[in-house]
Amino acid sequence: MSMRKIRSFKISTRQKEITRKVLRMGLDLPAAGLDGEIALARFVVELSQKLDPGTTYEFNENVLWDLGSDIASAQEMFTACVVTLGEKCTQFTDTLSPAKQLIAQTILFEFLRTAALFVADLVKEQAEKEECETLQPQFVFVPKFGLAPEPKFFREALRLDTESAHKILPELLKRVQAQKVDTSFAEGRMTPPATAVFIIPWQKKKRKGKK
Numbered sequence: 001m002s003m004r005k006i007r008s009f010k011i012s013t014r015q016k017e018i019t020r021k022v023l024r025m026g027l028d029l030p031a032a033g034l035d036g037e038i039a040l041a042r043f044v045v046e047l048s049q050k051l052d053p054g055t056t057y058e059f060n061e062n063v064l065w066d067l068g069s070d071i072a073s074a075q076e077m078f079t080a081c082v083v084t085l086g087e088k089c090t091q092f093t094d095t096l097s098p099a100k101q102l103i104a105q106t107i108l109f110e111f112l113r114t115a116a117l118f119v120a121d122l123v124k125e126q127a128e129k130e131e132c133e134t135l136q137p138q139f140v141f142v143p144k145f146g147l148a149p150e151p152k153f154f155r156e157a158l159r160l161d162t163e164s165a166h167k168i169l170p171e172l173l174k175r176v177q178a179q180k181v182d183t184s185f186a187e188g189r190m191t192p193p194a195t196a197v198f199i200i201p202w203q204k205k206k207r208k209g210k211k
Contacts, residue, residue, distance in 0.1 A: 052086025054181030
């Protein structure tokens with residue numbers, strides 16, 4: 001049962017929510033040339049216009065992928081997912097002053113969180129159609145955006161250690177045809193950098209009344 005999906009998509013900007021979150025973090029807006037909340041909100045919108053989100057994901061059941069033993073779901077039903085924000089957003093943030101770059105990278109993490117959750121919801125819908133349910137994602141790759149703190153969604157998720165991740169990423173990206181969304185991994189570098197790779201395990205729904 002193949003369920004590969006290759007698509008571009010739009011993600012919710014969540015302008016007000018992200019603006020409030022950045023303000024609570026106490027980042028130095030004046031040093032970034034952002035004069036208060038309205039300027040910050042406009043910057044969130046400006047950065048959202050640099051996004052080119054894309055995803056490809058592939059369902060697997062009982063087909064042996066060479067992912068090693070550290071992936072919890074490697075021998076079971078799972079969907080492997082690649083989600084990227086595209087190249088332009090990080091090219092833009094690289095041109096900014098350090099203070100503004102930190103704020104931009106913090107915002108990018110929030111955009112990537114939204115994109116990953118969007119794809120996880122699509123996979124959950126697929127699972128439900130097959131009378132299954134999805135379990136907690138296990139992340140193989142989450143980018144580092146300078147000194148920007150990871151959102152809680154990434155920080156508290158199941159994570160594969162860096163060495164194991166680097167070993168399996170080429171095979172995993174090949175399996176999901178990540179080149180369809182211009183994503184690749186070579187010499188320890190992910191392209192585009194604003195990309196997350198994760199596995200979502202499936203399990204059959206337990207029938208009510210059965211122990």
